[in-house]
Amino acid sequence: MNTTHPDRSVFDQVMVPNYAPVQVIPVKGRGSRVWDQQDKEYVDLAGGIAVNALGHCHPELVAALKEQADQLWHLSNVYTNEPALRLAQQICDLTFAERVFFANSGGEANEAALKLARRHAWNKAGEAKHEILSTYGSFHGRTLFTVTAGGQEKYTEGFRPAPGGISHVPYNDIAALEAAFSDKVCGFIVEPVQGEGGVRPADKEYLEAARRLCDKHDALLIFDEVQTGVGRSGKLYSYMTYGVVPDVLTTAKSLGGGFPVAAMLTTAKIAESLAFGTHGSTYGGNPLACAVASKVLEIISQPAVLEGVNSRHEQIRQGLDAINARHNIFTEIRGQGLLIGAELTEAWHGKAKDFMAAAMEEGVMILVAGPNVLRLAPSLIIPDADIAEAMLRLERAVAKVVAA
Template sequence: MREMNLRRNKVFFQPKREDFDKYIVPCFSPAPFILVKGRGSRLWDQENKEYIDFASGIAVTSLGHSNVKLINALNTQLNKLWHVSNIYTNEPVLKLAKKLVELTFADKVFFCNSGAEANEAALKLARKYANEYYDKTKNEIIAFENSFHGRTLFTVTVGGQSKYSDNFGPLPPAITHLPYNDLKTFEQHISSKTCAVIVELIIGEGGVIPIDPFFLEQVRKICTNYDITLIFDEIQTGMGRTGYLYAYQEYNIVPDILTSAKGLGGGFPIGAMLTKEKWAQIFQPGTHGTTFGGNLLAATVAETVLSQLDYEMLSGVLQRHDIIMNELIKLNKKYNIFQIIRGKGLLIGAQLSSIYYGKAKKLTQLASEEGLLILIAGSNVVRFTPALNIPLDDIYEGFQYFEQAIIRFKDK
């Protein structure tokens, strides 16, 4: 029977959307179309319908689809060497590590395959650091309500949205969630038992909520005073997304550990944990590891992405931010659909007015029917994360489609 099935599989197979329901574990509920080709900030589906992309794979394809420089770099490495184990090192990962260290606060880098893995490494490192320098009672991790830090059991517990951790218990202990931007509550809760604080500089999945600069400044001071490891989760805000290489650089407030992924690989899976020397030395051989982290192909692409994030590119992010905000404000004056519009750089959220609460997903579905791909950040916020280099004409055309979607949305 197995041999007959193998022979049958050799017959030409044209995947359809219903095949997802037939073959894939239903963790996701994808759109009714299948995307097959991309170029810049444009995508095409199986029916050759064209879309303008304001989503970028959730802030991942930061330099657009089929970026020529990334393709050329990847092809060069494909013809040389794909993978070696971490028993050895390799040139691409060393080049990438050097560049990240030179451009940030960090002294050392650990590479992995995703944002969740980067956060997992950071949280493990923070706990081990406290164990090494203090004692086992200093183990509490503080995170913030509505945060999101990944899907491993550890990171989903640290994330401040219980809907992602419900029914997976027993969950890792000694994790506390506090209100975001609430300094008084934070100050009251901190104790000698706190070993780490992990914070997003913009809450992403939980609604696109920027951090209060004064709150961030005080968190840094308190962590220093109490010997607490401060972790910045810059999975979504990093790699030019806010108009800075990493968002912390706008505030000139430095963490002890920073996590990066998404835009780091421009679409190729890679994650990184950046840290200071004192913390880095806690992870000695055998304490933590990965099979694919530091992969030659991923490192090659990431180093090429990083090389393109120059002053001109980052300035262009701020220019595009202003255009998108202005377009959203104009639409809101016309249709009164949003309660608040917020964000930085090209991570922007538009929170629906109360009469439309819970309907953000519906608006994104209508937008895709019109030819525009956008995201949600919770059930009430529409999220915009286009490529950092999206052509200005694509922005204006995309908002024409978005206006048509809003008109249909309001009529329903």
């Protein structure tokens, strides 16, 4: 085995087979370009699944990480640290939040949010008020609690019995949400834009109804902004686009620009329910992660960066429209900011991965959101020239699949 430059076959020898990575192994990234072991170049429209918000190896993020690496790597949560305090203060200054809990991933942040909803209701009304509502098609993480809250049956298969007290309603269906609510509900968790569920934005009226129902029944409104947060939607957080303020918000992915970090945001009053000893995370608030995330927030919160997200959305949308005019493969192009989904026509249902594979062959990295939707989530600062080149390569990939 070549341990200096291991090839794809090593994965099958040493890794648990819960993933099925492509044969290509990327080894270097700069901006929105990536190179593999054979030095082939790719334009990255995947962004590590909406993670690399400032591209690969952004010099200011690299500098922040190196500076912190020379000072302090880790402390137990017996102590706090300066980078965590700075980051928490930034988040509170930029959002509705008054209190922050740090974790390592979106799944952990959602786990904390769901536990908070239960604990908060328990403190106020006892164990009877414990029911959690979620939506079909949602994705909230891979822990047993969050995967059960997620509205996709395939992710709980083989892992039952699953946690109880969780039920689901159709996304964007106000009547169904009203029918499901009762005074036993402690929280409603929802993505402002369903990511894994097909890049489906919520209707403004739907989120307004959710806010109204949570207030009526004294339940917490939880926005899962793991995928939409930190500029991805064209606002710092998607709730700002809708003008609907949640009680709890979860954020990860873009927050670290590629470094693992997540956060749960809430108000001071609600945060009191997670009193000393009720929840924790060994690595949550790690100085390295928080130093990088602080720089990410500093850059992305600038108005010029957020405005650029919307102009890049239009450039990509125009490129996809042009591809569709030639090949007629999309029924709808939707999303917010630089989280874009292109739904395939019925003739191409189930073939999303074929287009993703062909795109890789042509030198452009894209994603899927289920079997019928192509998903794009590039760097928020991807250069216009890289978008133009990516659209050319994607068009060649689509033509190849259509002609096959």
